[in-house]
Amino acid sequence: MNNRFLLGIDVGSSSVKASLVNADTGKCAASAFFPDREAPITAVKAGWAEQDPQMWWDNFKLALAKCMDETGAKADDIKAIGISYQMHGLVCVDKDQNVLRPSIIWCDSRAVPYGERAFREIGQEQCLQHLLNSPGNFTAAKLAWVKENEPDKFAKIDKFMLPGDYIAMKMSGEINTTIGGLSEGMFWDFKEGRVADFLMKYYGFDSSLVPNIVDTFSVQSEVSASAAKELGLKEGTPISYRAGDQPNNAVSLNVFNPGEIASTAGTSGVVYGVLGDVNYDKKSRVNTFAHVNYSKEQTRLGVLLCINGTGILNAWIRRNVAPEGISYAEMNKMIADVPIGSEGVVAIPFGNGAERVLENREIGCSINGVNFNKHGKAHLMRAAQEGIVFSFCYGMEIMQQMGMDIHKIHAGKANMFLSDVFRDTLAGVSGATIELYDTDGSVGAAKGAGIGAGIYKDHDEAFATLEKLQVIEPDEKHRTEYLHAYAEWKEQLIQKINN
Structure with missing residues (x-):
């Protein structure tokens, strides 16, 4: 009998971790993270923090290869893929899915004035009632900074993404996101149950910049032929879960x-x-x-x-x-x-x-x-x-x-x-x-993938072996x-x- 593995990926700012979880026993079969020293964060100016998304991808490939080698897993053995990621980052790509600039990550504070101005000018009551937060230093404010300070790059943006959306795009060739992802970026209107049109209008963002929305636990996309070859995975393997690191930590527990x-x-x-x-x-x-x-x-x-x-x-x-x-x-x-x-x-x-x-x-x-x-x-x-x-x-x-x-x-x-x-x-x-x-985040992401792909009927079954x-x-x-x-x-x- 072949093993059935679930692949969990945890994209942090210090490293990228991958884990293979045995879908039948619920036990982690192998884990690896790269780099072994803390990944570099570029600070061109005080308060800035950027990373090259390609670095996340390269480190993921190394971690995956090590896990596959340790377990002897074959491409057919990986049944579903889940992703956890550092929250509040911004990745911008053009129509050919090329990254236009380094990612502005969670600890970058340059966008604070853009969020504070929006909170003041839109109005505290409307922001809190609809977004449940101040626009703050989240992804929407970071995109506003790019629009004002790098207009040539902004003009080329086809879609904005969070770090987990980028990894999913690299694996599938498809760009999508979740309601959870949009909410952490301040793009989701909880009162209206849709993308926050009022904030998009305030910042001057076209609605076409928003990726397609998929359910957190669902077959969001599948591994493409080119990514399958690059990663040693099977074409068509479902990517079936995605969440920011803190919600995912809760899932893990x-x-x-x-x-x-x-x-x-x-x-x-x-x-x-x-x-x-x-x-x-x-x-x-x-x-x-x-x-x-x-x-x-x-x-x-x-x-x-x-x-x-x-x-x-x-x-x-x-x-x-x-x-x-x-x-x-x-x-x-x-x-x-x-x-x-x-x-x-x-x-x-x-x-x-x-x-x-x-x-x-x-x-x-x-x-x-x-x-x-x-x-x-x-x-x-x-x-x-x-x-x-x-x-x-x-x-x-x-x-x-x-x-x-x-x-x-x-x-x-x-x-x-x-x-x-x-x-x-x-x-x-x-x-x-x-x-x-x-437990840890990558194991939680793997089990989340099992729920999204229908391997587990619900979270109680997925975490019965926790x-x-x-x-x-x-x-x-x-x-x-x-x-x-x-x-x-x-x-x-x-x-x-x-x-």
Whole structure:
């Protein structure tokens, strides 16, 4: 019996990862990523960030070849392909599908004034009610920058795309996108259920620039003869799933329903929750996009909270406060002996630039309440982890104000989620159960492809084999202590904001 594999691709700004998942067992058979060092990002001017889309394609080919070699998979064995990608990027191609300029990627800030002007001139109420966000620094504003600053190139654009759309185009020769993709670029009107004509008109974009829209879980296109030859795949293999990296991370963790949360806590932290009703934050402190299972008939929105000062604070504490040479695991053991609330030491973790959750204020990091006769390194180390958790909870309160009932948090067992203190504090303050899994974005994209191609009947079947590593229930015995520590932290934060 031949193996049936699903191919998942995760196009990041640092690398491109490919995974082959056995469709029958649900297990990952092989994974590879390229380059092995962080991919280059070009910054011609301060605040700019560009990448050559061809680099993504070249790295994907290397990762795929390694996976095929490791598994001995043949072209016929690959039954469906799914794509996850870095969100908010812009790729422009002409009528011959030639890339006209480097991609302006997610961390490029040149388009901020274009989004702010649109928000002001179109009107805050109309933007929030229809787009659920400020136009901000998203794909539409980046395209407006190209129109104003590179008119010759803009005139040649046949279609604009997101990074995942580009990879799909290279594989199939077809250009299409999803409602989720359009929503993350600020091109989707949730109130009217169509492309945001008012924003297109404001920026002077012709409707012909918008790619054809396909369903997230569907046979969106098929591998072309030329791509099949280049990749070693079979012509006609379906490309049957596509999503931005944060919605796809939620897919990887089987987060599809209202009230469920997917979280990551690396250098920065993300809390991504599913909302069952159309709503938005009036202060745009969180972003709202179409989730992977959104449709005009079924409202499923992904509410995205990003905290810049997460693992980067923990790493700073390890370098500058913790005993020299200590590992993160040893650090986590040390802080376990410090009482909840760090005996009055409070860490405000916002030391990695402006924070959207604070309405784009840059208030810096501070550690308060230190008593020289009482506190040591372990207190500062624990306060830092508690402060990171409290920033998550502060953002989750905004989600709850939007109508989200948070009762379960799904996360990969990695980074900050390796810390008992971090996990217990998050469960203790939020009251949510935390479930830790063994998965990643490329595996999630592969399983998404299985759903889209009809290999799995639904997401429950696709993720039936998802390995749950650990469950952390809220500690009701110490709940009052956790909530008191959070209240003290929030009081310090509000004082800092108001100063």
